[in-house]
Amino acid sequence: MSFSRQDIDELLKENVDHDCPDAPGTCVRVVAVADLPTRFGEYQVAAFWSNHDQKEHAAFIHGDIVGKPGIPVRIHSECLTGDAIGSLRCDCRDQLTESLERIGKMESGIVLYLRQEGRGIGFANKIRAYQLQDQGYDTIEANEMLGFRSDERDYGIAAHMLRSLHVPSIRIMTNNPHKIQDLQDHGVKIVGRIPVVIPPNPRNRPYLETKRKRMGHMLQMEQQDDLVDYPAESK
Numbered sequence: 001m002s003f004s005r006q007d008i009d010e011l012l013k014e015n016v017d018h019d020c021p022d023a024p025g026t027c028v029r030v031v032a033v034a035d036l037p038t039r040f041g042e043y044q045v046a047a048f049w050s051n052h053d054q055k056e057h058a059a060f061i062h063g064d065i066v067g068k069p070g071i072p073v074r075i076h077s078e079c080l081t082g083d084a085i086g087s088l089r090c091d092c093r094d095q096l097t098e099s100l101e102r103i104g105k106m107e108s109g110i111v112l113y114l115r116q117e118g119r120g121i122g123f124a125n126k127i128r129a130y131q132l133q134d135q136g137y138d139t140i141e142a143n144e145m146l147g148f149r150s151d152e153r154d155y156g157i158a159a160h161m162l163r164s165l166h167v168p169s170i171r172i173m174t175n176n177p178h179k180i181q182d183l184q185d186h187g188v189k190i191v192g193r194i195p196v197v198i199p200p201n202p203r204n205r206p207y208l209e210t211k212r213k214r215m216g217h218m219l220q221m222e223q224q225d226d227l228v229d230y231p232a233e234s235k
Helices: 005-015 080-084 092-104 123-134 139-145 156-164 177-185 205-214
Strands: 028-038 041-050 056-062 071-077 109-114 170-173 190-194
Touching: 005 028, 028 056, 028 156, 041 092, 041 156, 056 092, 056 156, 071 092, 080 092, 092 109, 092 170, 109 156, 123 139, 170 177, 177 190
Parallel strands: 071 109, 071 170, 170 190
Antiparallel strands: 028 041, 041 056, 056 109
16 A cells, blocks of 8 residues: 555645745655656655755655654665666665665665765765775765765755655664764654665775774674664654
């Protein structure tokens, strides 16, 4: 079961004039919802428009998620080089595919796709960072040399999207403890964590080692289905 025509009409109606004047940078509204059969299973896609960053974001929804606690959720930041071109420098495409496949086999779940290219620094700056990495700097050093933090992403928009979809609590599919903390800071109730384990390839192993050693990512060698190992209450 998924969004019915009536559910979609009600969701669009409550979002038609939606605005958050007191929350600059974190306001989004649902503008369209449609069925989306995929190679990973039956999904629906909800298009969101951000009133403040002027970007479009997406939610790929499998099954009945409205009002249901503990919904599995993957929050994926855009990666043109990985997601579309299949770059071996990162594991972004593999994480996206793995998440869609796993959720497609579950009763319900959501993949949020955020327009936060290059950990929030944008496409051109990501390629500038790649140039520096080609000279031997790691991802953190490259970002800092360009005047950025190691990760410039903010998950306020993701939190707002979950509220708009009437999701009361989630099991987050991530290896990133900072994502967990940021979501909690924005009021998302997290009741568990589901690791997303991607075996490294020779080209992205240093990238993954930097995430593990310097960014604290909880990387594991083997996938564990339906593991919930991060019991936490939102702040």
